[in-house]
Amino acid sequence: MSISTESLLKLIEARRTCYLFNPKEQMPLTDEQIESCLQAAIWAPNHKLTQPWRFWVLGEQTQLELASVYAQLRADKRAEPGTENHLAIYNAAVDKFKAMPRVVLVGQVLAEDVVVRKEDYAACACAIQNLQLMAWQQGIGTQWSTGPILQAEQTYQAINQQADKVELIGALYMGHLRGDCSSQNAKRKPVAEVTEWLA
Template sequence: MSILETIKSRRTIKKFKTDPVHSEKLMTWLEAAAMAPNHRMTEPWEVYFIGQETRAKLNHKTNFGNAPVLMAVLSKHGATALETEENALATACFVQNFNLAAWEEGVGTFWSSIAAAANKREILGVPEGYDVIGVFGVGYPEEISEPKPRTPMQNKLKELP
């Protein structure tokens, strides 16, 4: 699959099969994710793999679609407000690289912002000085939804003098 096909076909997965995702594959995708652009090479991301006990405490309304792998991706704060923002943006690029690398091999993801809440951060043991970019279910899709309509890019373009 070409990169354009991968990007255009990627979907958020809401129901996963129980088939395991092998740790070697996860590491391959994480290593690819780490090639994300990040200003001043801060490499601000950290990944927490979430076990069953912690998952139960998170108490997500859909249990992350029963994904066999659950992970949180954190972004470290920078020395300045600007660097903290740049780090969060770099970590979002890290996440997108991971999502696309996994999708190319038939594995989908579900991105949840559940850990933005203080009590969920506490459950995950997120230290001060970190933002949680998301909690991700990862696995083989049980269902793949149709693409949602997008605003034509022509409607999003502006030309400056």
């Protein structure tokens, strides 16, 4: 079944990065919903079919383990270790990460060739966009984060990967939309302002 040009454009225009999700206890995000988003992701364009993307869908145990990594990095950046403020930021960050309905890590297999590596990153970004659009179609919000947790050694250990083989390029925080985030970042420069039609 085909989708009309108008419907597709409306879907693309409507998608937003979202930070507020309904509690996972009340509105859990199912494996089937995540699977449909991943199915959309793997159909992204990729030069010479390198298929450089890799995905890790965190279960409760791994999410809990990485919550402390996320919180430590966040607290260390914002306050002096050992202070009450540091502890308060740490505890709040643990709660925030644990409360994420689902977390999907996205990685890029690192090709030796520099040009291929650049092309593969673009392909992975396209895969993430596909995933986000499929999620949005289902009423699921996504935040694509590139925070410090992606560089942490503990994160690579948790997913049993080596940073010189696979580079983590995104932590996707996903959940059923809470409230209306459609007005966020709604401005775009007109096509005429960013395009030249050449003879």
